[in-house]
Amino acid sequence: MNAHVANGDIAERTRAIVGALRSLEGPLLPILHEVQDEFGYVPHEALPVIASELNLSRAEVHGVMTFYHDYRDHPAGRHVLKLCRAEACQSMGGDAVADRMKTLLGVDFHQTALDGSVTLEPVYCLGLCACAPAAMLDGELYGRIDDQTIADLVAEVRR
Template sequence: MTIHIAEGDIAVRTRAIVADLRFLEGPLLPILHEVQREFGYVPQEALPVIAEELNLSRAEVHGVVTFYHDYRDHPAGRHVLKLCRAEACQSMGGDVLAERVKTLLGIDFHQTTLDGAVTLEPVYCLGLCACGPSAMLDGEVYGRVDDQLAAELVAEVCR
């Protein structure tokens, strides 16, 4: 279920977030994190507001949002499953794991299941290089993810 937020509401809520955080040193990243926490993603309508309030160009704000993989430009599913795509995890079977999870969910990276249950995202290092391949489900990290654990994680979020 997608909740529509009026563009004016996005602007008002974004201005409030910026007002609370603008005095931090280097406030752009904390502001973007808070906007994403508030809306579930970083709405395009928020970017010019942030740019204006911080006296930045829209291009600068857009560049930061698109550079960092953690920022989403659309709402995520109720659960977010991230699979490590870094070299250490790939060398431990990460590519096979990714294909298995995509098949189990019926989606590709950056997509959400039709029922809105799960969004699948690639991530480039979860810090478990010695325990690859690794995954993160709703902020909880899992190492040595094999077919069985992958199936269990998918079953857990698709209930």
């Protein structure tokens, strides 16, 4: 995952990914996932390559990429903290958790801390409704988020 890649290299590596996955049924989503795994985000320069290789319009590829919240158009921090914004979590204090996290981390949703330590992202259901409010840090789920959990998560991303 190298955020500083030359445009020609992005195109070449994207073509290789498309070539490996184009035979799948409905290959666009797996290709976007693989491109994000490769670069840490989906570079703008990769979209026309994907469109051309799959015989899709740039608008179609851009529309799919921006529709799904898991795709990023810029590099993420060393850690990715996702806070559930769905109704169950909101009803159990999710707004207060989000406000506290934003304050302690010094970022808003879709932003990365200036030191590159963490990117804060909203998600709309982590599947832990019975343990609301919920969060996910680097793929690990946390339920019943309280002040102690908030402090622990912030400490983890600051290490």
